[in-house]
Amino acid sequence: MQTTNGTLNRKLRMALVGGGQGAFIGRVHATAAILDNRAELVAGALSSDPQKARESAPSYDIKPDRAYGSHQELIERESARPAGERVDFISIATPNHTHFPIAKACLEAGFNVICDKPMTFDLAQAEELARLVEKSGAVFALTHNYTGYPLVRHARQMVADGELGQIQAIRSNYIQGWLRSRLEKDDQKQAAWRTDPARSGAAGAFGDIGTHAFNLARYITGLLPDEISAHLKVFEKGRPLDDYGHAVIRFENGALGTVTASQISHGRENDLFIEIDGTKGALFWRQEEPNKMLVRRNGQPHAIYTRDPNASYLNESGKAACRLPSGHPEAFFEAFANVYRAAFDAIVQRTAGESFETKDTIYPNVYDGVDGMYFIQQSVASSQQNGAWLPLRHKLARR
Secondary structure, rough: OOOOOOOOOOOOEEEEEEEEOOOOHHHHHHHHHOOOOEEEEEEOOOOHHHHHHHHHHHHHHHHHHEEEOOOHHHHHHHHHHHOOOOOOOOOOEEOOOHHHHHHHHHHHHOOEEOOOOOOOOOOHHHHHHHHHHHHOOOEEEEEEEHHHHHHHHHHHHHHOOOOOOOOEEEEEEEEEOOOOOOHHHHHHHHHHHHHHHHOOOOOOHHHHHHHHHHHHHHHHHHOOOOEEEEEEEOOOOOOOOOOOOEEEEEOOOOEEEEEEEEEOOOOOOOOOOOOOEEEOOOOEEEOOOOOOEEEEEOOOOOEEEEOOOOOOOOOHHHHHOOOOOOOOOHHHHHOOOOOOOHEEEEEEHHHHHOOOOOOOOOEOOOOOHHHHHHHHHHHHHHHHHHOOOOEOOOOOOOO
């Protein structure tokens, strides 16, 4: 199945769980996975409703015999196929509370997994999933998709190379406004499950988007968190989960960080932005304008870095994440696809019987998922104790 240059001589075969009629993120997964022509979507269990699952299949060009009514049926039927026909990986794009049982079943059957975030419903599930990944030897990628932007990759390499000096302060924020009113009362699909503790987990905004802000800070700086003090708030009366929150983080090296998440700020859409202060310089990046990054150094003109794969200033990590020449914007789908592309490299290595990196990966992995679930748990616990300082470094966290 493998050519001499270390790539498969075929496309990877993908199965999708979730993404049926009316879904958003499932379609994103399907689009991102095939963007580089390295994979094809051949199977799916697209809804928890078997009829809806099968009715959704034609819109993905999934043939009827591989349009399954449940993830259990998908795993059973695909496992029964000859090795040369069954899917190579299964993507999970379902509500939070279903991630663990689906991922567990996939891993126990030997399938590689690419899972939406947050990884599980709670920390205990995340820790068990990490053990299952290690036992199975499978590739597990977590779609913290903002890590895929070229300038985020460039910033990460800048920090690693010491261009900003010692990192001392991080301000990471994700601000939205779509839950300013109680959309869940009208049974709006996305609002209904994201504000339901039984399906979303212990946190609302902090679990949904605060985890992205925390992950971005961890991903770019590589700093290990030490302690957290958090205050989460419900501003829309009657809502059971937080719609706003703020946390202060002490990092192992002495740096201070803040994470703010809001879903009740008028006019804000998906405004994820981060500022990092080092002893030699500072940077600022905003997700809604992802092809520009501002770098500041005292006594020097402010520098605007643009996503240009041909520019001498862009490092190899940034260049490797680009697909288009400068001036042609790359954004959400491409960043998502970069997570898939990196995971594909590991899947190919596993398929060839080769060893592959599992912890120090360019794509977010199961250990990042554990890190994120610990962040949610400790944020909620700290807030319940009026902002008490609690531990935040998990034993499985990667540097």
